[in-house]
Amino acid sequence: MAMEVTQILLNAQAVDGSVRKNAEENLKQFQEQNLPSFFISLAGELANEEKPVESRRLAGLILKNALDAKEQSRKYELVQRWLSLDVVTKVQIKACLIKTLSSPSSDARSTASQVIAKVASIELPQKQWPELVGTLLSNIHQLPAHTKQATLETLGYICEEVSPDAVDQDHVNKILTAVIQGMNSSEANNDVRLAATRALYNALGFAQANFSNDMERDYIMRVVCEATLSPVVKIRQAAFECLVAVSSTYYEKLAPYIHDIFNITLKAVNGDEEPVALQAIEFWSSICDEEIDILDEYGGDFSGDSNITCFYFIKQALPLLIPMLLDTLLKQEEDQDQDEGAWNIAMAGGTCLGLVARTVGDEIIPLVLPFIESNITKPLWRQREAATYAFGSILEGPSPDKLIPLVNVALNFMLTALVKDPNNHVKDTTAWTLGRMFEFLHGSTLDASIITPSNCQEIITVLLHSMKDVPNVAEKACGALYFLAQGYEDMGPSASPLSPYFQDILQAIYAVTRREDAGESRLRTAAYETLNEVVRCSTDETASIVMQLVPHIMMELHQTLEAQKLSSDEREKQNELQGLLCGCLQVIIQKLGSSDATKYAFLQFSDQLMGLFLRIFGSISATAHEEAMLAIGALAYATGSNFEKYMPEFYRYLEMGLQNFEDYQVCAITVGVVGDLCRALEDKIFPYCDGIMTQLLKNLSSNQLHRSVKPPLFSCFGDIALAIGENFDKYLMYTMPMLQNAADLLAHTSGADDDMVEYTNFLRNGILEAYSGIFQGFKGSPKTQLLMQYAPRILQFLDSLCMEENMDDVLMKTAIGVVGDLADTLGSSASPLIQNSVSSKDFLNKCLASDNSMIKESAEWAKMAISRAISF
Numbered sequence: 001m002a003m004e005v006t007q008i009l010l011n012a013q014a015v016d017g018s019v020r021k022n023a024e025e026n027l028k029q030f031q032e033q034n035l036p037s038f039f040i041s042l043a044g045e046l047a048n049e050e051k052p053v054e055s056r057r058l059a060g061l062i063l064k065n066a067l068d069a070k071e072q073s074r075k076y077e078l079v080q081r082w083l084s085l086d087v088v089t090k091v092q093i094k095a096c097l098i099k100t101l102s103s104p105s106s107d108a109r110s111t112a113s114q115v116i117a118k119v120a121s122i123e124l125p126q127k128q129w130p131e132l133v134g135t136l137l138s139n140i141h142q143l144p145a146h147t148k149q150a151t152l153e154t155l156g157y158i159c160e161e162v163s164p165d166a167v168d169q170d171h172v173n174k175i176l177t178a179v180i181q182g183m184n185s186s187e188a189n190n191d192v193r194l195a196a197t198r199a200l201y202n203a204l205g206f207a208q209a210n211f212s213n214d215m216e217r218d219y220i221m222r223v224v225c226e227a228t229l230s231p232v233v234k235i236r237q238a239a240f241e242c243l244v245a246v247s248s249t250y251y252e253k254l255a256p257y258i259h260d261i262f263n264i265t266l267k268a269v270n271g272d273e274e275p276v277a278l279q280a281i282e283f284w285s286s287i288c289d290e291e292i293d294i295l296d297e298y299g300g301d302f303s304g305d306s307n308i309t310c311f312y313f314i315k316q317a318l319p320l321l322i323p324m325l326l327d328t329l330l331k332q333e334e335d336q337d338q339d340e341g342a343w344n345i346a347m348a349g350g351t352c353l354g355l356v357a358r359t360v361g362d363e364i365i366p367l368v369l370p371f372i373e374s375n376i377t378k379p380l381w382r383q384r385e386a387a388t389y390a391f392g393s394i395l396e397g398p399s400p401d402k403l404i405p406l407v408n409v410a411l412n413f414m415l416t417a418l419v420k421d422p423n424n425h426v427k428d429t430t431a432w433t434l435g436r437m438f439e440f441l442h443g444s445t446l447d448a449s450i451i452t453p454s455n456c457q458e459i460i461t462v463l464l465h466s467m468k469d470v471p472n473v474a475e476k477a478c479g480a481l482y483f484l485a486q487g488y489e490d491m492g493p494s495a496s497p498l499s500p501y502f503q504d505i506l507q508a509i510y511a512v513t514r515r516e517d518a519g520e521s522r523l524r525t526a527a528y529e530t531l532n533e534v535v536r537c538s539t540d541e542t543a544s545i546v547m548q549l550v551p552h553i554m555m556e557l558h559q560t561l562e563a564q565k566l567s568s569d570e571r572e573k574q575n576e577l578q579g580l581l582c583g584c585l586q587v588i589i590q591k592l593g594s595s596d597a598t599k600y601a602f603l604q605f606s607d608q609l610m611g612l613f614l615r616i617f618g619s620i621s622a623t624a625h626e627e628a629m630l631a632i633g634a635l636a637y638a639t640g641s642n643f644e645k646y647m648p649e650f651y652r653y654l655e656m657g658l659q660n661f662e663d664y665q666v667c668a669i670t671v672g673v674v675g676d677l678c679r680a681l682e683d684k685i686f687p688y689c690d691g692i693m694t695q696l697l698k699n700l701s702s703n704q705l706h707r708s709v710k711p712p713l714f715s716c717f718g719d720i721a722l723a724i725g726e727n728f729d730k731y732l733m734y735t736m737p738m739l740q741n742a743a744d745l746l747a748h749t750s751g752a753d754d755d756m757v758e759y760t761n762f763l764r765n766g767i768l769e770a771y772s773g774i775f776q777g778f779k780g781s782p783k784t785q786l787l788m789q790y791a792p793r794i795l796q797f798l799d800s801l802c803m804e805e806n807m808d809d810v811l812m813k814t815a816i817g818v819v820g821d822l823a824d825t826l827g828s829s830a831s832p833l834i835q836n837s838v839s840s841k842d843f844l845n846k847c848l849a850s851d852n853s854m855i856k857e858s859a860e861w862a863k864m865a866i867s868r869a870i871s872f
Contacts, residue, residue, distance in 0.1 A: 005030070005041045009055035027062070035081070036089040039063065043096035046108060046115075053107050060100075060111030063093075067118040073703040079122050094119065098135060101150040109150035117157030124158075124166040132158075133171045140178045145189040152182050152192065156199030164206045172206045176220070179203055183223050183239075190232050197227050197238040204245050211250050221246075221257050228264050233273050240268065240279030247286040251311075254287075258313050266324055274345060281328065281348040284321060287313050288355035295359070314359045322367040325353045329386035332425065346386070350393045357397035364394050365402055376413070381423035388417070388426060392433030395440050400448070407437050407450050415462045418477070424470060431466055431476030434459075438483035444490040451484070453497065459484065460501045464508040467527075471520035474512060478526040481505070482533045489537040498534075502542040505534055506549060513580075519573065528580040532587040543598040546588060550605050553588070554612060557581040561615050575621030582616060582627035585609065586634045593638025606639055610646050617653045622663035629657055629669045633676035643677070644684045651688055658695040664706035667699070671712045678723035686724045693720065693731050700738060707759065714739065714766030718773020726781035728774065735774075736790050739767050743797040757806045764801065768814040775821035784825055791822060791830050795837045802843035813855045815839070816847040820862030823869040831870050840866050 008030075011023035031038045045051055045059035067082055069075045082090075097119070100112035116132075123129040139151040155175055164172070181187070182196025200220075210216040224246070227239035243261060247254065254261075261283065268280035294310045314321065328349025333342070357364045368390050375387035391410065395403060414437075418430045442449045451459065463484070466477035488496045498505065509531045518524035538546055560578050563570075589609070592602035609631075616628040632650065636643045654677075657670030674692055678685055685692075699705050700713055717735050721728040746764050771794055778784050801807065801815050819839050822830060834840045844866070847859035 005045055005059070006051055006055045009045065009058045010052065013054055013058060031066075036085055039066070039085070039093055040089060040096075043093040046112060047096040047100045047103075049103060049105075053105055056105065056108045057111055060108070060115055064111070064115045064118055067115070067122065071704070072707075076703070082119070082122050083126065094129065098139075101139060101154060102144075102147045103150075104146065106146070109146065110153065113150055113154040113157050116154050117161045120158045121161035124162050133167070133175065137174055137178055140182070145192050148182070149189070149191045149195045152179065152195040152199045155179065156195070156202045159199065159202035159206055164208070167206065169209055172203075173210070175203060176200075176207055176210055180220060180223050183227050185226050185230075190230075190235065193227070193230065194232065194235050194238060197224075197235055197242060200224070201238065201242050201245055204242070204249050211253050217250075217253060218256075225257070225260060225264060228268065228276075233276060236268070236272065236276045237279055240265075240276060240283065244279060244282050244286050247283055248290060251287070251290040252308060254313070255311055258311075258317075262317055262320065266320070269324055269328060269345070269349075277328075277345050278343070278348050281325075281345070281352050284314070284317075284325075285348075285352045285355050288352065288359045291359050292355070314356055315363065318356075318360060318363060318367060321356065322353075322364070325349045325356070326368065326371045326386070326390060329353075329389050330382055332382055332385060346389070350389045353390065354393040354396065357394040359397070362398045362402050365398055365406070368394050369406075381421075381426055384417075384421065385423070385426045385429050388414075388429045388433050392429065392436045395433075395436045400441055400446055404441055404448055404450060407441055411437070411450060411455065411459075415458060418462055418466050418473075424473065427466070427469065427473045428476055431463075431473055431480055434463075435476060435480035435483050438480055438487060442484070443487035449487070451487070451497070456497050457501070460498075460505065464504060467508055467512050471515075471517050471523045474515075475521045475523045475526045478509070478512065478523070478530040481509070482526075482530040485530070485533045485537045489533075496537060496539050496542075498537065499539060499542050502534075502538065503545050506531070506545060509534065510549070510552065524577070525580065528584055532584055535584075535587050535591050538591060540595060540597050543592060543595065546592060547598065547602060550585075550588060550592075550602070553581055553584055554605065554608060557585070557612050557616075561612070561619075575619060575624050578616060578619065578621065579623040579627045582613065582624060582631045586627065586631035589631060589634040589638055593634065599638065603639060603642075606635060606642075609635060610650070614649060614653065617656070622666055625657070625660075625663070625666050626669050629666065629673050633669075633673040636673070636676045636680040640680050641682065641684055643680050647677075647681075647685075647688060651691070654688075655691060655695060658692070658699065661699075661702070661705050664709055667705065668709045668712060671696075671709065671716050674716050675712075675719040678719040682723050683725065683727070685720070686727055689720060689724060689727075689731075693734070697734055697738065700742075711762045711766035714742070714763070715769035715773070717770040718777075721770075721774040721777035723777075725777045726783040728777055729783050729786055732774075732786060732790075735770070739770055740790070740793050740797075743767050743793075758808075761806065761808050761811045765811050765814050767797075768811070768818045772814065772818050772821050775818070775825040779825045785829070788826060788829060791826060791833055794818070794822060795833055795839065798839040798843075799837055802838050802846075809850075809852050809855060812847060812850070813852070813858050816844065816855065816862050817858045819844065820858065820865040823862070824865040827869050834866060834869055 005027075008023045008026050011019050012027060014020045014023070030041075042059040042063045046056050046063070048056070067078055069078055094116075097112050097116050100108050101116075103109050103112070120129065120132060124132070136151050136154060140148055155178065159175070167175075179196050179199045182192050183200060184193075187193045187196070207220070210220065224239055224242050228236055228243070230236050230239065265280040265283055269277050272280070291310055291312070291314055294308055298308075298310070326349075328345045330346070331344070331349075332346040333344050353364075353368070372387045372391050375383040376391075378384055378387075395407075414430050414434055418427055418434065421427050421430065437450060442451050460481075463477050463481045467474045467481075469477065485498065488498055509527050512518065512527040513524055513531070515523065518527065535546055535549075557578065560574050560581070563574055566574060589602075592598040613628045613632050613635075616624050619625075654670060654673065657666055657673070660666045660670070674696075696713055696716060700710065717731075717739070720731075742763065746760055746767070775787065778787055798815055798819055801811070807815070816839075819834075819837075823834055823840070844859055844863060847855050848863065850856050850859070
């Protein structure tokens, strides 16, 4: 059955494009014509020692990609396709894969490991290939060492791919025994030891039962800690990665080992190679994450009913942990800021220090302050930068009362350093620290702010000056200005302390966006984000200055659309710029369109703006499409019913957006824009509703659309019904069954993980918003009675929700609102149904007693509507 594919596979990697294309076509044809034979040929190629390494590797890769895909619906198809193959074919393929684990070629072994894990991820949950784990474990006890190494690697990949409940505990115990034996210091072969240590990292999720057994846990922890002392860097690094995984998976089991782990991490941070030291720091960052989560959830109240305890590991380790972390801050690299993706010991130490500050709050200040005071004025740049970084790192966590006096003393020093320090790194970190000061210690929610009428001018002068500095410093200065502006956002339309400087600020930021080197260090993006924030917090008195910006931004957008014959690199930059410009225009439209004082003057630009946005849809950039769509939504909201004149031309792009499953964010945003159009156009959207509704219904029926788009799709029905009122009657027979089926599927979430609970609540909320819009749209219409037939099922859904423990506040508010909408719209004809429903009694009382004012308000309105319906 197998066919000779060596030459085709080699040709598929040829430099010559036409040879490569031809080979790819041949492979595609072979796959379509005879899938079993295609798979057997690839597996045979991978297993054949006489074949070239390149063709074997590609054969394995094609096989792996034929079993899995990122996109859920495609993945499902591939899984079903594999399961439908005949048993003989699958046995033949699997035999080739297992045989390849003994190959002298490390490439072939590694590829086979990955393919076996993909097959296992399909078959083990189906209770197929029961002999797999046994076969692999019998390999472990064989020589040569490379077979053992490949087998451990395979077990690791299987643990990564397969859910723990697909493997029985007996097999889990045997896998862990084999892995731990492979990690042991008595194992002479380092490749085997490394493969075992990496396998343990993936297998930890399977080890719940083993970690609950004191003896087994002690043994596993001893072997992991021993591996952190291996003479081989990669083994030490992998062992620390295991410790990080243990800290997040088994936090509650760590107490007996924490002292030893501290000593091991201290030694690694102080003297080991960077990859090892980074993982040692990551261990403490991970402990911080765990304790922050526990303290956030329980607020330090560990009464009898909380099933998890905080061990305060960080608080206990503070006197030793803080000096270790402060020491890392002095290990900066000369060029650390230039590379955006850089990550080194100093950065990891600063990040961990910030997490420690969030974990222990005020207690960190006296431990860090002496380091800052002794280093901030030193002649060596490393010491000044480390002191500044330490200061910036601890600004989130401690109470403002403790920090504000310190920051008031430091502020002038920092402003001077930002202008005058001779070192670029120090200036970069100083600007970042100023941004952190403004983010956490300035704003309308604080009793006292570090920014006063007497220092505001100096702060702005220094930041605008620094925005002309080298790109990395200018980018951080933009960030500081962003947080400065954000602190004034809630002050309302009255005078803002920024108003006197507004013109200078806008001009300075706009100049940054046009810098030749704005493409470096994320500078252009940071400048536009800051420009948007400054516009958001502008007041009526500065609106005319924002208005002057509009023609400039439109002209820039126009120029990007006119640019011809660009290289792919230039096109990418142009697409990014289009996205930034559309995003900026969206913020300006929202700002100027929301105030009567500026709205009418601004609307003179609406024709030109719409023309530019429509042209954006001719580009291929999903980012630019998203931003243009959002800007159009804002424009529709600002222009109201006048937007109708743009609909004939815009409608086809709206439809294209709704059909864009590939860039699902574009699809989700387009669904949101349909809602904006409904609110703007009201019943004038009716002529377009057939097309929109057809597409929405099609999207909801599709398995290919990303799940995050479905909740807003449901609530979009409600927007349309609200806009067109009783005319929605023609869509009831399609939408109501779909809403009911979705509601039935979502009746219970018991046993689901947090992500699933959150998503389910999001979906339920979308369904309820649809019902709410439909009821409100039909209210007072002679066609109201059409809804009566659906009322029992809707109340049934609401009643089932009331029994749920996992409802969040948003869902509660929407649910009680729908009870009120149903009573308000259907009135006395629904009285018997309402009186028999749980949601109109117990749930209503629960909502009336809520601490949340929004829920309470909705419940009071629902109570009135219910009383009216019942008393008629």
